[in-house]
Amino acid sequence: MSRTAAVSHVGKVRSNNQDSAYAGRYLFVVADGMGGHAGGDVASAIAVKRIAETDQAYTSPHDAEYALKSALLSANSLLAETVFEHSELTGMGTTVSGMLRVGDKVAIAHIGDSRVYRFRDGDLEQVTTDHTFVQRLVDSGRITPDEAAVHPRRSVLMRVLGDVDASPEIDTSVLDTRPGDRWLLCSDGLSSFVGEEKIAAILRTVPSAREAADRLVKESLDQGAPDNVTIVVVDVDDSGDDSFEPPTTVGSAALPLSFGGEIERRAMRLPSLLLHPLKATPPDDSHFEPESDDYLQALIQEDRKRARRRRVTWLVFLVVAIAAIVFSALAGYQFTQRHFFVGESDGRVAIYQGVQQDIGPIQLSHIYEQTTIELDTLPPYLRSQVESTMNASDLLDAKRIVEELADARTEP
Template sequence: MATTPTTAAVSHVGKIRASNQDSGYLGRHLYLVADGMGGHAGGDVASAIAAQRVAEADQGYASPEEAVEALQSALIAANGLLAETVFEHNELTGMGTTVSALVRVGDRLALAHIGDSRVYRFREGELEQITTDHTFVQRLVESGRITPEEAAVHPRRAVLMRVLGDVDASPEIDTAVLDIRPGDRWMLCSDGLSGYVSDEKIVQILGTIRTAQGAADRLVKESLDHGAPDNVTVLLIDIDDSEGASGAAPVFVGSAAQPLSFGQEEVARRPIRLPTLLLHPLKASAPDDAHFEPESESYLDELIEEDRRRAIRRRVLWAVGVGLAAAAIVLAGYLGYRWTQMHYFVGVSEGNVAIFQGVQQSIGPISLSRVYQTTSIAVDDLPLYQQEAVENTISADSLRDAHEIVDRLSAAAGD
């Protein structure tokens, strides 16, 4: 029995950006996500044009290899169309978009990918990222210079090495043929989801919400709950072997679902609401706008050198911070000890009454007092109640007060 996907597509502008520069397409055979470069007025135009052009490849294919060729050709054609659009509307110069697309052919998937949108496979409770981000920070991760956790907060994480647009006449596109199984859940998303919602949370949602639409809605809500600084688009495809399963009618979401508008600068970002800022102080601010840099060793070397300088600054700041913290601890300890030495009490030292400087407490094995003066008054010569008082120590407000206490004990011992 042939497997048939059930699907869902959701796109949201987010809580900070004023326009949605993501596009998505949910077809009968083809599924894609495109994320326009936000630093240019045409980010929404780029993703919409690319999504609508690639969607023309939504048809049946004799083999997944044929579908791969069709996808690759569609992306190259979309790249040329974007260049033509910039030629006619030079105010859109520099616009570009990512594209991650899948075409289902029987029990296989054809994949084409460029940029940092992502394709994931959720199978038997395990989430696997199928695509590789075409970013400079990903290159740094692959070379072992930074960790994936550092890449997620790296100041250059928005620098793209490959995109569709007027920036590269012959962009390199990743392609692959992938197997599918009943029970698989495939997800395509923009970095508005993957950049702000953890893999653990995604796994929880994909593993507990049964319907594709419910899971897609919940994933977008999770991004919104994290402040949603960026546009977020999610497509889900469930592989089901039941006879009643069927895909939805083809639909565009995001900017591709709206009429194209040329020559308008992006509206200013919406102000951050106070509750969002308080709940998500680190993620509430809008991310840096994505931009393209040619894939060149000189730029990568520059980025590596910048990372090296940043690492040195971090080490210096860490050392200075540790030094200041240590100095503060030493100073606090010194001032605390000086404070204890301004106090006195009367107690017992080697069987005689003595005046102690400091306080009665100790810090572990360290005593906070010392014998200041030992008198000739034997504790055994004191009345019983005064013996107990001296053995339990008698606090004095000052050294003079301590001497007065000793004088009274001396008089009592002489009686």
């Protein structure tokens, strides 16, 4: 028998909750949506709603493992179909960490950087592997786990469910469980801000699953977590009590699906010149003048003078405006040339100098360096990022991105 709790909090910065979670009788799952206002909440909700259909008894843990993996792949297809029908959601995706209990075994399916932990005999063990770029660097010995925690590319995911890969690789496993075990499923809103020692201390000292989940959320918020925080705690006991709590859904999956309008896309603009239109000269107070040739000639001369003044004023205005526009254009172009980004050129990774947007026929970027990294050798998610371009803070950062992409290449 297990006692469970599922909690989700929007965090201290985000305006909406892109996480979703489900805690049922046999199934427990956490999903962390990505894509911001482009649909991270939609992605996690669709995935959790689909995977929740697997919450049933299975004859063997391997049957449960297969069912869970199939559910994740089915959710991936649903996300791709949703993006096809709602182009404004292009780029959305979600991580998923799910667990199905079958007797004294649990089947786990995982993709992304949400995590599954097993707390047993006072020790906390992460049983899933993050599908992040920095984790690959850690695994290859290039950086330490401590360095990974502060790495500037630590949020780069290498595998997610979404419209990127029709057949994403899902990690699955079957592990044993026993009375006294406490399982923790969480989004990176917890694991990125609360150390494992603190997590273990809370799981060790707080007996109630619900209270433990609440304490973990509070600890994450106390650390200033800007991201959504979602936690599922599962306690395994041998009380013999066959009663179970109704399934709990939290986060975006607990709300009706909502598809927004087309995402507003704003191109980077050069500094603009604020132009104030000339104000019309207010008419003189009405008065009567007797019609005469002298007065008529005076009106004609005054009109000519006003016309000359208008022409001179407009000429000065145009000269000043043109000079300001030219100056702004030059300053803006010089500003753009201080930027770098990594993109694609002829099927290979290239470093570009400038910005991604063009102004009509004027190109604001050019290839600074063409690399030998073939785009086809990169994992699908990184390949998609390169095709969409990856911003760099400076040339050194761009070269660092290229080095990281080179390390991420797969065998053809």
